[in-house]
Amino acid sequence: DAGVIQSPRHEVTEMGQEVTLRCKPISGHNSLFWYRQTMMRGLELLIYFNNNVPIDDSGMPEDRFSAKMPNASFSTLKIQPSEPRDSAVYFCASSSQGKSGNTIYFGEGSWLTVV
Amino acid sequence: GENVEQHPSTLSVQEGDSAVIKCTYSDSASNYFPWYKQELGKRPQLIIDIRSNVGEKKDQRIAVTLNKTAKHFSLHITETQPEDSAVYFCAASIPNTGNQFYFGTGTSLTVIP
Numbered sequence: 271d272a273g274v275i276q277s278p279r280h281e282v283t284e285m286g287q288e289v290t291l292r293c294k295p296i297s298g299h300n301s302l303f304w305y306r307q308t309m310m311r312g313l314e315l316l317i318y319f320n321n322n323v324p325i326d327d328s329g330m331p332e333d334r335f336s337a338k339m340p341n342a343s344f345s346t347l348k349i350q351p352s353e354p355r356d357s358a359v360y361f362c363a364s365s366s367q368g369k370s371g372n373t374i375y376f377g378e379g380s381w382l383t384v385v
Numbered sequence: 386g387e388n389v390e391q392h393p394s395t396l397s398v399q400e401g402d403s404a405v406i407k408c409t410y411s412d413s414a415s416n417y418f419p420w421y422k423q424e425l426g427k428r429p430q431l432i433i434d435i436r437s438n439v440g441e442k443k444d445q446r447i448a449v450t451l452n453k454t455a456k457h458f459s460l461h462i463t464e465t466q467p468e469d470s471a472v473y474f475c476a477a478s479i480p481n482t483g484n485q486f487y488f489g490t491g492t493s494l495t496v497i498p
Binding site: 312318361372374377 | 417419427429488491
């Protein structure tokens with residue numbers, strides 16, 4: 271299995287630009303999570319989906335952030351407009367409820383720098 | 386919701402010594418407790434997990450213990466090696482909540498050669 275696949279791995283963008291992060295979960299997994307990690311706040315859950323449906327988006331910082339999961343094999347996290355304080359590592363993770371012990375598997379992360 | 390607390394936030398040990406990281410949780414309904422290791426610049430990776438019907442689990446130099454009554458669980462690393470240096474996260478999961486996971490704030494472990 272290829273694991274959770276994220277793109278881009280690294281992105282540097284200017285303040286005000288739109289950023290789109292992409293994720294392909296592990297095939298057969300029905301839960302998908304977006305996390306943000308910074309030195310100051312650690313690992314924060316932004317949103318998670320079950321069977322493509324957003325279950326809890328209370329961690330999404332503000333309206334500039336949006337996430338979609340149009341099908342079981344693809345999700346996006348969009349930031350528009352981006353700000354320097356959005357600089358962080360964004361991890362996508364997936365899990366199969368009822369299988370593999372509900373373990374979450376993380377992607378390699380998308381390293382975002384907003385200048 | 387669930388609240389997971391993790392201690393200590395930083396830990397330094399001499400190579401060969403043991404390291405212990407502790408976590409507490411608040412919701413007695415939590416039934417699955419994984420531990421993740423994150424090396425610098427890499428993703429968190431599962432190293433061991435335990436379910437609420439088990440009190441202890443071992444995998445070579447790593448062990449996890451669970452005390453359901455006290456609502457705490459611990460990671461034990463014996464005979465530490467420099468490659469054990471990383472940030473370790475504990476987590477708790479409550480069944481029937483849509484697969485929600487609650488992470489601790491992490492412990493930065495440094496093994497001094």
